[in-house]
Amino acid sequence: MTDKSSIAAGTLGGASVRTQQSAARGLWSSRWVFFLAATGSAVGLGNIWKFPYITGENGGGAFVLVYLGCILLIGIPLLMAEVMIGRRGRQNPDGAVARLAREAGANTKWRVAGWLGGLTGFLILSFYLVVAGWALSYIPTTLSGTFSGVGGDASGELFNGLLASPMRLIVCGTLVLAATMLIVGFGVRGGLERSLRFLMPGLFVLLLGLVGYAAVTGEFLQALAFLFVPDFSALTATSVLIALGHAFFTLSLGAGAMMVYGSYLPEGTSIAKTSVLVALADTVVALLAGMAIFPLVFGNGLEPGAGPGLIFVTLPIAFGQMPLGQVVGGLFFVMLVIAALTSAISLSEPSIAWMTERFGLSRLKAVLVSGGLLWVLSLGSVFSFNLWADYQLFGKTFFDSLDYLTTNWLMPLGGLMTVLFTGWVMKEQTVRDAIGIRHGGLFRAWWLLLRFGTPLAIVLVFLNLSGLI
Ligand code: PFF
Numbered sequence: 001m002t003d004k005s006s007i008a009a010g011t012l013g014g015a016s017v018r019t020q021q022s023a024a025r026g027l028w029s030s031r032w033v034f035f036l037a038a039t040g041s042a043v044g045l046g047n048i049w050k051f052p053y054i055t056g057e058n059g060g061g062a063f064v065l066v067y068l069g070c071i072l073l074i075g076i077p078l079l080m081a082e083v084m085i086g087r088r089g090r091q092n093p094d095g096a097v098a099r100l101a102r103e104a105g106a107n108t109k110w111r112v113a114g115w116l117g118g119l120t121g122f123l124i125l126s127f128y129l130v131v132a133g134w135a136l137s138y139i140p141t142t143l144s145g146t147f148s149g150v151g152g153d154a155s156g157e158l159f160n161g162l163l164a165s166p167m168r169l170i171v172c173g174t175l176v177l178a179a180t181m182l183i184v185g186f187g188v189r190g191g192l193e194r195s196l197r198f199l200m201p202g203l204f205v206l207l208l209g210l211v212g213y214a215a216v217t218g219e220f221l222q223a224l225a226f227l228f229v230p231d232f233s234a235l236t237a238t239s240v241l242i243a244l245g246h247a248f249f250t251l252s253l254g255a256g257a258m259m260v261y262g263s264y265l266p267e268g269t270s271i272a273k274t275s276v277l278v279a280l281a282d283t284v285v286a287l288l289a290g291m292a293i294f295p296l297v298f299g300n301g302l303e304p305g306a307g308p309g310l311i312f313v314t315l316p317i318a319f320g321q322m323p324l325g326q327v328v329g330g331l332f333f334v335m336l337v338i339a340a341l342t343s344a345i346s347l348s349e350p351s352i353a354w355m356t357e358r359f360g361l362s363r364l365k366a367v368l369v370s371g372g373l374l375w376v377l378s379l380g381s382v383f384s385f386n387l388w389a390d391y392q393l394f395g396k397t398f399f400d401s402l403d404y405l406t407t408n409w410l411m412p413l414g415g416l417m418t419v420l421f422t423g424w425v426m427k428e429q430t431v432r433d434a435i436g437i438r439h440g441g442l443f444r445a446w447w448l449l450l451r452f453g454t455p456l457a458i459v460l461v462f463l464n465l466s467g468l469i
Helices: 004-008 019-025 031-042 045-057 061-089 093-103 108-143 152-163 166-186 188-217 220-228 237-250 257-262 271-299 310-321 325-359 363-384 398-425 428-435 440-465
Strands: none
Touching (some): 031 188, 031 271, 031 325, 045 108, 045 271, 061 093, 061 220, 061 428, 061 440, 093 108, 093 325, 093 398, 108 152, 108 257, 108 310, 108 325, 108 363, 108 398, 152 166, 152 310, 166 325, 166 363, 188 220, 188 310, 188 325, 220 271, 237 398, 257 325, 271 310, 310 325, 325 363, 363 398, 428 440
């Protein structure tokens, strides 16, 4: 019984001692499945919903450039470190970091880098499932032809109508939560592996088609200029923080997800190659989403900085006009929901693995406990758009505050601790063995980046925002 066994049964958790017993804990059935799972975690609402709207709010090109720089210099090195820690630690993030700290003869308090990630992922999931619920509710709305012939105003009204109804939001969010928990609890391989196999290529093709449609019918050149010609005067310290935070969000970093997925990775898979490919796929999907949406934004006289509703207002206009738009649109939102589900699964797995491994809870109990807590917490995000819209913390609603805090502060903070742990606490030889980069020069480049470049960049962004530099 190797690889497939326990993942097939949906029992990703379970106690283990590294390597020798990892078969009992369960591994991905192949490196291809790991690649799919990691890409499934990375590609989600972050790429299609969030990237376009924050790019719109932060002025376009210069923001995109900083974001790409963060992916390259911070995201990819950290992604490699997280997967490596997971694979060597063979436990939930908290346990894995503690085990590696012990191995290095260091203080096990470093485990905070692990559990903070799990907590951050949990908090993110509470609002993530609400947004996934928006996409879910758009499936029947699109299929029924509600959007046929709508313009910007009508589309905006339909979206606001959804936000104004706590009941609809709760029902849709609950369905997303239930689906996530069902997959995590009972059939990870069946659910995740199979849906990923057709989802990723399908989403890609559909996005390409939408880009083509937007290029023909919308203001394509204006959109390209907006996305790719940097205007640095539009960049503020907050925009830089948001770009950094989004690099974390989109690559699922600082939230335990990549660590826990790494903990199911068979030995021998190249962590470096896989990480680069995951980041590449993720970036391409985000840029395609931007190229599909902005031509429509400009073509329909909409505001690029319209906020979280951007894709839910713009895309339906296109679906309402194009031939077979009902079907194409319906399919698009189905894929968006599945993409969100594969990310939601990875957001919930660290805390569930933690409950089963640290406290010996059965997987079912862990799923019920975290599902219940998530449901209650998600109400805060639901009510941010209606009943509690006027209650603000630091000028933001509960939803916005949670997003801002987790994405822009907690994820980079968790990431900072992880790079410091890897680069300064773990022994160089241990890291060298664990990461498995055979090329000496490449290892050195990554090692230097991880020890100096990455932590420095994160600290500089934090200091810059606090007005200290
Ligand atoms: N990367 C996902 C997205 O872009 O939608 C969101 C996400 C998943 C964030 C998993 C964090 C995480 F651990």
